[in-house]
Amino acid sequence: MSDEKALTLLIGGARSGKSAYAEQLVTDYAAPWTYIATAQAYDEEMGERIAHHRARRGQGWSTLDAPLDLAGALDAVPAGRPLMIDCLTLWLTNHMLAGHDVDAESARLADVLRHPRGPWFVVSNEVGQGIVPENELARRFRDTAGRLNQQVASVADTVLMMVAGLPLRVK
Amino acid sequence: MSDEKALTLLIGGARSGKSAYAEQLVTDYAAPWTYIATAQAYDEEMGERIAHHRARRGQGWSTLDAPLDLAGALDAVPAGRPLMIDCLTLWLTNHMLAGHDVDAESARLADVLRHPRGPWFVVSNEVGQGIVPENELARRFRDTAGRLNQQVASVADTVLMMVAGLPLRVK
Amino acid sequence: MSDEKALTLLIGGARSGKSAYAEQLVTDYAAPWTYIATAQAYDEEMGERIAHHRARRGQGWSTLDAPLDLAGALDAVPAGRPLMIDCLTLWLTNHMLAGHDVDAESARLADVLRHPRGPWFVVSNEVGQGIVPENELARRFRDTAGRLNQQVASVADTVLMMVAGLPLRVK
Numbered sequence: 001m002s003d004e005k006a007l008t009l010l011i012g013g014a015r016s017g018k019s020a021y022a023e024q025l026v027t028d029y030a031a032p033w034t035y036i037a038t039a040q041a042y043d044e045e046m047g048e049r050i051a052h053h054r055a056r057r058g059q060g061w062s063t064l065d066a067p068l069d070l071a072g073a074l075d076a077v078p079a080g081r082p083l084m085i086d087c088l089t090l091w092l093t094n095h096m097l098a099g100h101d102v103d104a105e106s107a108r109l110a111d112v113l114r115h116p117r118g119p120w121f122v123v124s125n126e127v128g129q130g131i132v133p134e135n136e137l138a139r140r141f142r143d144t145a146g147r148l149n150q151q152v153a154s155v156a157d158t159v160l161m162m163v164a165g166l167p168l169r170v171k
Numbered sequence: 172m173s174d175e176k177a178l179t180l181l182i183g184g185a186r187s188g189k190s191a192y193a194e195q196l197v198t199d200y201a202a203p204w205t206y207i208a209t210a211q212a213y214d215e216e217m218g219e220r221i222a223h224h225r226a227r228r229g230q231g232w233s234t235l236d237a238p239l240d241l242a243g244a245l246d247a248v249p250a251g252r253p254l255m256i257d258c259l260t261l262w263l264t265n266h267m268l269a270g271h272d273v274d275a276e277s278a279r280l281a282d283v284l285r286h287p288r289g290p291w292f293v294v295s296n297e298v299g300q301g302i303v304p305e306n307e308l309a310r311r312f313r314d315t316a317g318r319l320n321q322q323v324a325s326v327a328d329t330v331l332m333m334v335a336g337l338p339l340r341v342k
Numbered sequence: 343m344s345d346e347k348a349l350t351l352l353i354g355g356a357r358s359g360k361s362a363y364a365e366q367l368v369t370d371y372a373a374p375w376t377y378i379a380t381a382q383a384y385d386e387e388m389g390e391r392i393a394h395h396r397a398r399r400g401q402g403w404s405t406l407d408a409p410l411d412l413a414g415a416l417d418a419v420p421a422g423r424p425l426m427i428d429c430l431t432l433w434l435t436n437h438m439l440a441g442h443d444v445d446a447e448s449a450r451l452a453d454v455l456r457h458p459r460g461p462w463f464v465v466s467n468e469v470g471q472g473i474v475p476e477n478e479l480a481r482r483f484r485d486t487a488g489r490l491n492q493q494v495a496s497v498a499d500t501v502l503m504m505v506a507g508l509p510l511r512v513k
Contacts, residue, residue, distance in 0.1 A: 130301020130472020301472020
């Protein structure tokens with residue numbers, strides 16, 4: 001439990017160490033900790049990876065699965081409890097694949113994150129620094145993900161960009 | 172009007188908030204402001220987007236279209252006038268599609284930007300931090316855009332990297 | 343020769359100026375300098391590019407080719423000699439194409455880099471900040487390159503991220 005109410009956004013590329021670093025920041029607080037997972041087990045391989053990650057985190061952690069209803073999952077976590085969301089980009093993918101209005105969902109989520117009820121850490125991907133994708137869906141996803149990252153960053157107290165496992169403070 | 176003569180480069184990925192932040196920096200100066208647009212309306216949809224952006228900027232702004240002749244457009248702006256160029260990457264694309272010598276054009280532009288005649292803000296894309304593109308033209312574009320960004324950064328007084336709508340000072 | 347023993351990692355996108363900046367940092371020390379090249383001349387064009395780069399570096403530099411055995415090349419360099427490795431990403435590509443165990447090779451390399459015997463500079467690419475590649479091999483490469491960058495960054499004394507030719511200190 002902690003008196004601190006603050007939102008930290010960790011943004012980075014693939015394998016930039018953002019999840020591991022977020023875990024470390026969460027566990028600087030006293031247990032118990034909550035891990036909100038947005039990954040969906042589309043197949044057996046993915047299911048095994050998720051189980052593997054859950055086992056790695058070990059004692060002190062409880063896991064909530066929230067592939068779509070992140071606001072609901074956040075509501076279910078007691079005030080003061082340190083938590084991390086891993087990750088926004090997968091959550092956005094799930095909504096996009098479900099055909100939902102992603103901009104409305106993003107705005108709704110940013111509203112919830114504006115008032116953290118404990119030390120909250122959110123992991124997201126930077127996906128906009130490569131060449132323009134040829135695939136139209138990929139372009140649309142890139143735009144939506146970029147807008148979501150901007151919205152969350154604007155309500156965050158701290159924004160870290162992860163580079164090769166190291167944090168660079170942006171806000 | 173302003174006595175300040177300085178060049179600021181804003182570099183960032185897709186939807187990193189670079190244009191909106193540049194607009195904000197320009198309007199910190201007294202109006203009128205000049206917006207130099209490099210986008211070309213290849214089709215109706217693009218034409219509507221451009222008209223939409225122009226309407227959004229509103230009073231105090233005048234717009235110059237310069238899909239190819241950026242040096243000429245800059246020459247046409249009175250000294251001391253705050254301006255922004257949005258963006259270098261589209262300008263480079265236009266030259267590439269027109270079959271021009273892009274390295275010569277880049278060098279010529281960097282020469283003009285070396286001597287800003289007011290508070291000038293230039294927006295450009297980072298496109299080199301993804302995986303190597305399979306498409307040969309995309310690889311060539313990525314290399315050229317990277318070299319152009321380096322040239323403009325070397326003559327800029329300030330370089331900002333935009334991450335999720337937030338500026339990170341690089342120079 | 344130098345008494346300094348320190349590892350610097352320069353990470354950046356394509357055409358971010360990382361090799362040129364590393365060369366500059368190396369030549370701040372007294373000559374002679376060693377350039378460890380990991381590029382492999384798969385064809386004539388590549389062979390010409392390599393020869394061109396070698397000619398550009400000029401006097402004071404000696405070049406070692408190490409497309410696969412980087413640890414061996416580092417062993418062959420006298421203690422105190424300023425050197426640069428250009429670049430890790432190509433070295434990883436060579437191992438991947440050769441069907442080697444890239445994670446084992448990465449761990450072995452990180453062990454050697456943990457104990458630099460002079461001012462050592464290592465160049466690597468950021469490849470994880472674009473959209474998820476559709477190609478499975480590209481995804482695997484991206485993950486492996488990200489893990490390697492993290493490993494090297496964790497043993498480095500200094501980590502610089504290159505943006506448009508300018509260094510941003512991360513560590």
